[in-house]
Amino acid sequence: MANREIKLKLENITKYYEVKKKNVLVVDDISFEVYKNEFLVILGPGLCGKTVLLNIIAGIEELSSGSVFLDGEKIHGTHKSISMVFQKIGLLPWKTVMGNTEIGPKFSGVSVKIRRKTAQKFIEMVGLKGFEDAYPHQLSGGMKQRVGIARAYTNNPDILILDEPFGQLDAQTRYSMQEEIIRIWEMEKKTIIFVTNNIEEALYLGERIILFGKCPAKVKEIYDIQMERPRNIMDTEFLKLRKKISNNMDIDLGV
Ligand SMILES: Nc1ncnc2c1ncn2[C@@H]1O[C@H](COP(=O)(O)OP(=O)(O)OP(=O)(O)O)[C@@H](O)[C@H]1O
Ligand SMILES: [Mg+2]
Structure with missing residues (x-):
């Protein structure tokens, strides 16, 4: 990948929180690069600092020290090229699938006609055609995640960050969402940073896997995963890497 x-x-990148007048280190001197259009997976145990790091990349959390560069330029705070699908999906319950999906361009002042057209494209891409007028309470867990993904794409970012997006789904839905996200990535070719604590999921999805140790988050190892797609979780190569x-x-x- 050189x-x-x-x-x-x-x-x-380093991040401390002050807890009871003491500095607690949560992200410990993390450096890595993300390549254009790659599917990068960050794999780490629970509470190791994954979400904190993603929030720093998305610009919604201050870093204690270090720098983030986008296309070679140092960035601070939120950036329109980076869009995040949150761990807790956070759909607005009073808005429909369309209303939730078009929210980014709506806030940026894009006209109704243009933003609906873009939102419609991504609603269809995630397989929710026909559900444009449904409200979140009428959707299954997998469908809500699809709305979250459509919403992120509608912002037209260069980089999509997905924070354990399938963690709450049942096993079967999770497998089909993993296939879906690969299909979407192959179609749209945007840079994806996908976080999980699940080795199988990481191996099914990632072109590279960055392994974090337990808290404070630190890069333990970077794996290049060259298995062909679609990947088979029963293949010898898959099981060996696993x-x-x-x-x-x-x-x-959990302590
Ligand atoms: N605002 C905060 N103040 C103090 N500590 C915090 C704050 N936010 C996060 N932390 C701590 O940082 C650590 C890492 O949290 P983080 O949410 O990033 O974990 P995670 O790897 O995303 O876990 P999970 O897999 O469960 O989502 C935790 O110990 C958490 O308590
Ligand atoms: Mg998290």
């Missing part, structure tokens, strides 16, 4: 164009670069990463992964003891 010749690939760098889209995003994290340089020595074992290799599993042996290197810290266990989340």
Whole structure:
């Protein structure tokens, strides 16, 4: 991957929180690059600092030290090229699928006609054609996630950040959403940073996997995953890599 164009670069990102007058380190000197159009997976145990790091990249959390570069330029705060699908999906209950999906361009003052056309394209892309007027309470968990993904794409970002988007779904829906997100990525070719604590999911999706240790988040290892798609979780190569990463992964003891 040496010749690939760098889209995003994290340089020595560190984050402390002050808890009871003491500094608690949550992100420990993280540096890595994200290539243009790649599907990058960040894999780490629960509470290791994944969401905090993503929030820093998305500009909704201050960093304590370090820098974020987008296309070679240092950025601060939110940026229109970066859009996030949150761990807690956060659809507005009083808005329909269309209303939730078009919210980004609506706030930016894009005309109704143009923003509806864009939103419609992505509603259809995530397989929700016919549900434009449905409200969140009428949707299943998987459908809500689809709206979250359509909403993020409607913002027309260069980089999509997905924070454990399928963590709350049942196993079967999760598998089909994993297939869907690969299909969408192959179609749209945007840079995706996908966070999970699930090794199988990471191996099914990622072109590269960045493995974090337990809190404070730190890069433990970066894996290039060259398996062909569609990947098969029963393939020898898949199982071999799964074992290799599993042996290197810290266990989340929930303490
Ligand atoms: N505002 C805050 N103040 C103090 N500590 C915080 C704050 N936000 C997060 N933390 C701490 O940072 C650590 C990492 O949290 P984070 O939510 O990033 O974990 P995570 O890896 O995303 O976990 P999960 O897989 O459960 O989503 C946790 O110990 C959490 O308590
Ligand atoms: Mg999290």
